[in-house]
Amino acid sequence: MNRICRNSMSVGPATSAGSWRETSVRMLVVLAVLAMQSTAAFAGTKGKITGRVIDGETGTSLPGANVLLVGTMLGASSNLDGEFLIVNIPPRKYTVQISMVGFQTQTVEGVSVKADLTTKLGDIVLYPQVFQGEEIVITAQQDLITKDMTATQAVVGADQINALPVEEFGDVVQLQAGVSAGRDGELHIRGGRSEEVVYMVDGVAVSDVYSGDIAVEVENSSIQELQVISGTFNAEYGRAMSGVVNIVTRDGGDRIGGSVTLYGGDYLTRANDVFFHLDDVNPLAVSNLQFSFHGPVPFTNRRLKFFTTGRVLTDDGYIFGEREFVPSDFSSFSADDSTQWAIQATGDGEAVPLRPLKKTTLHGKLSYRVSANLNVAGSLIWNDVETQDWRAEGKEATPENQAHNFHRFRLNPDGASTQFQNGYTALLSANHLLGTRTFYNVNLSAIYNQAESYVYDDPFDPRNQDQDLMQNVSDNAFFTGGTDPWQTRRSTRSLIAAFDLTSQATDVHQIRTGLEVRSHELEFEEFKIIPARNESGIEITPFQPALPPPESPFNNRYRHRPLEVAAFVQDKIELDNLIVNIGLRFDSFNPNAPVPTDPRDPANPDKRKDAGVKSQLSPRLGLAFPITEKGVLHFSYGYFFQMPLFQYLYANSEFEVEIGRL
Template identity: 35%
Template sequence: MKYVNKYLIVLLVAFHFLHAGTTGKLTGVVIDKISREPLVGANILVNGTNFGASTDLEGRYFILQIPPQTYSITFSMIGYKEVFVKDVKIQVDLTTTLNAELEEGVIGMDAVEVTAQRPMVQADVTYSQANITSDEIDMLPVEELEDIVALQAGVVNSGGLHVRGGRSGEISYMIDGIAVTDPYDAGMAVEIENNAIQELQFISGTFNAEYGKAMSGIINIITKSGDFKKYSGNMSSMLGSYYANDALFPQLDVFRPNTIQDIQGSFNGPIIKDKLSVFASGRYKRNSGYLYGQKIFVPESHQWNSQSNNFEYISPSHALWDSLYHPYGINDSSWVSMNWSDQYTGLTKFSWIINPTLRIAYSLSGSETASQGYSHAYKWNPYGRSHQFTTKLSNMFVMDYSLNPSTFLTVSLSKSVNHYRSQRSDKRNYYQDHSNISIDSVNFFGFSYVDTTISADPNLFYVSPTIDDYTPGNNFEVGGHSMGYFEQKSTINTFKIDGTSQINRYHYLKAGFEYRKTNMSLTSYSVQLAEYTGYTPRVPNAMESPSHNTYGKKGRNPFEYAFYLQDKIEFDDLVVNIGLRWDYFDPKWKILNDPSDPNINSPVKPINRFFDLDGDGQISEVEMYPQNQKDNEDRMSSNAFGNSWYKNAKVKSQLSPRFALAFPITDKGHMHFSYGHFFAIPQYSYLYTNPEFEVPAGSGTGYTMGNGDLEPQRTTQYEVGFSQQIGMDIGIELTGFYKDIRNLNATKIIQSFVAGDKYGLYINQDYANSKGITVALSKRASAKISGNIDYTYSISEGNASDPAAAFNDEASNIEPEKMLVPLDWDQRHTLNTTLTYHPIKNSGVGLIFSYGSGLPYTTQYLGVRTSFENNARKPSTYNIDLRSYYHFEFSGMKLSLSMNVYNLFDIRNELTVFSDTGRSTYTLVPTYTPQYSGPGYNSLNEYLVRPDYYSSPRQIKIGLSVSF
């Protein structure tokens, strides 16, 4: 920490500390309407706030640090009539220019009222970004953050969000200026609902130096704050159901409005008027899902016993009910939802104006989720699947201090906890003693999920699904549980200081420092249940089995910090963004000196097992006796090469320049160009996989190993764009981009000392590039219609889509690709259209149309690849979602009736396909696989019907909301 303090002092001395991207800027010129002369000392006030300014000798003014929102602005001066301007929109990281002409008059006369007309082309935009307000979100059929982002140009939603050809996990998430990306898996460590979002900024271009730890995009969320003068609130309830008359989706032919429940509400207002306010929101949602299985079997239906060569029926008391296989199942064949979810989320934010120069905000947000994912193998034994539990909790503290009207300082502190578990957890107790493992099953709301897998009775059974070892292929599980257990927890502590300074008319300076430390714990294993365990469930020893991974009691504690400095230079006919960012990362981990003999607890090289008594560098049979064996301490200090067993991973750093400019080409059009280098630490899961460095003898190519010495992944991006306003209400934007992506995570095959044993080590080797153009057409509300059309043409190629591709190819005896191939998310044509229409007052219809050309896949026949990777294309996809609503007043409150319909025309988009046909609808497997005629098993055709290969069917939700 002393090094952090040293750098902090240097930074403070070097320049005024300046606010990350959470606010906007208002600027303009005030003149006399008749003489056209600038007015000196005119007052500008942002109504409803304490933001304001006065004009200088040139009649110019600027107001910094304004939260994104739509405001009214008042211009006033002694001897002149006031000018009142409505609907002035302030956006994150952007400058809103608002000029005013004052005419002479007596103070107190009726003010001149004007409605601001925002230009369709924002003159100071130097890279591609989208700013979506809360009002725009409310009008569209979108319910999650990902739904909004997926509509933006350059985004492909396929196994995660891919921005301009990048891999998933290359996006940085920010809330109120604080990074909230979980470094373990690059997901969002905090759950934020749409009703808590004031503005969403999505950056897909070459973002400024203040943004880091991302190679593809930035999702910057500004949450709502409480009003300091008046109270308001909202409560809504929606009920719904999936509805489809299709045998592919059983149980959906009847509309059951209780299968989807969505209740949410918000409240905001003053606690102390003009001083302290609160905003609070919460949501409960339950979705019963649309994929159903049948309870033909339950986990305890059958247990394979190799000693008696029979299937045994196991009851909780170990009673042997039937020594023979029960061919037609033992349960009631009732239908069970297999992809349900249940979630609570909440956010509370306090805002305190201590004095005109000092503001403080504190927010607490969290969520609790329980769910189960669909598993086709368990379709007839749905209770055998694992449950997933996620708890997220975040505390954020932000202090804003005004050093003077042109310079602001912001200090931020946050602590986020992301806790995920996947385990067998239901009302049955078939498990072994877990008393030595600590698992917190109580969430922060105080609700508790019954963790019945924790049992003090070691005799309770966990039933294995190994019956499948006996049954032929293409059959559903007829008993047993999922044998895996996974728990991972990340605690992320962040300190950040940054700010802004308008040092003169032209230079708008930003600078900052961020320190982030993460503590991670992990426990992962597969329960062993076989003859060698005496058919008693057992957790494998973490030091002996690669199937049991743990970070130990202290976990992993990597840390990182960064400095940035940037300047936004605004001339009348040129805007330049120039910046520099420096990132530093210490993995706090170790790597092997001798990768061919990785496991210090079970070495295979004789010289690592015994002392070399005669010093000849080899171990003879004479030296191989028990008393001459080395222990771990001996091996730690010296391995076969005379080095210590481990060495510390190196710290990593990078200097990343950013440059962008924009200039006008017509009175309502401009061009921009941007260039930048982007640096991202690999997901921590790739650094710390298999932390015991275990590769058992005789395992073949069966395991991968993390690498604490992975280098940062790097992207160089270029962008050029053109924007033009057409008429009063239409804007068009054309953008071209190119990305060169290097040092991507890959796997290298390491040959163990034991012949035939290999493992995959994560390294930096993969390469990719993407290029494309986007065309965006936007129309603001006029003639009752508004909307956007975004089209993207892109090509995304690389040597591998998956970091584990080389390892998987080696395990399958496939020659790795040595040329650039289409990546899995290489969608050449993407079209998104949003339309809102207001046919009558207080009503509206929102429509979303999405189209995507076919994604690539690799053709196979009889399980053998028939060409190069991703040589063919899946069918294209399209979808239409609809939202309609009607508002009316009742007893002083506003009521709203609404209906959301997702997949309006119930389209069957084929997302996953059979590799021998390229379709979800059929496969050639029946032509070379005989039907199994034994009693009780599913037919081959039953197994090959895959509802999980398609997009979700039509979903209808009907709601009522009350606002005051």
């Protein structure tokens, strides 16, 4: 296949509310003391550069040499041993200039800095200056292996992404070792479930706590660096079991620039007997418009920079149906003699895409340099998606409900539901360099995600049809009438406040500590459209849509406000032949929901108690032992856990029991 152109509450009480508060206070005090003793943290969106300056003639160290990242206000001076260290560096490629009075200036180009990692320049050799203005320019060589990486990690920069023939950031992730994609594009890392992957943007987790998917999609043009971490993770990462996808977005840059991309195309295949309608080529079946602009805001002395990108994508997909039937058609295949079958087919026979996609995304970012040591940034990522997804959420796979199987709507495509998803992620961050070795980050974010699934927005729309029209065929046949009776609407709001502190306490120890509070609000509504009945309980004919009573298992509504608190402390020990990451993480989760006290009468609201609070301490340890320039040994240990997704945690949180089904 080628495309042209390119059910129940599972949280039990761990401790009482009072004991949880006491435990939480003790844990936070312990972590705070550890943080103060070690001077704290390393931001997940910054890297550092180290090196040593020596005299080319004598081989001795050169103290006082100036090291500058060209085009930035970042730099350092070498100490008495000639060593220098620059922290709090955003990931990308830099030109490093090393100068000293009486010596030739040396410039190192193409120095790549990666988030959470150390770039070692090694020995920088300066020779005495014979003529004024002499300068030596060299190009940095990237190591074959990253020696200070204690976990399995792949790092992809913006230049690499631009060179790849991919359209979505998920395509980039899928190219990394240990990553595979499922039938519907969901990502699996090291064989884990797709919901075991945590997605982070600019140091903030943006996974939808209901479904586990990324709350808003980030376009490739917005990415400065993408990291895929698998295996064991440092203490800074929580809620992850199989992998972490960490995205660092682009800043505006020093020059105004931009691009506009437009293309169209269609799908082609030789298997036209399998894929219906693909022999009819439509050059606009896939259409894509994308733009990107960036640079400094005029009249701000390059202190205020902007970046914006947007995309509008329409894709009919490669799976089509044929409108042989419409939802109101009635057919009966109950007779053994096929000549006695009743078939009403009033469709127009037109080809209809079964998995169309309409997507609009927008990303805007402003960054302002308040001073040489203080930077603030704000960004907004928004997307709106309309599709028909075979994984439509909220559908029960029960004998009475086969509407979750979209493929069965191939001949009655107008009866399938459509999924709508829109949301935004707003980020506000401040980065403050306290000295040459210490900085902190403050992040405030708001994440909103709304998803809906229905055939017609109004459940009482007369175009809704009886589900029995879909049950007039065998289990393995296409539907010849009817509409999907299920409607689902849900929204998730998350407010997040996070603080982390990083300090290069010594040349060997880099300490990081952080605290995060996440407040969620989850609203959910799901119901099944049923036939209306008169006062005598008899179904009204012709069919009129109605809703089940609130106590019915086919009518579910809830609102919950869970709360999460996390803290960690971590030490990165960098020796000549050994790298150690050691840390401790504390997580606390309050579901703010009741659970039944009597399993024989779960629906009784008077027999409930608070679910209680869960808390967990998780030690983390990672070792990297370089053995050659091409090889390194890794060892790691850690305790990892993940709270269930909210769609499972709060499923049937009304504790309704359906009589007669096991």
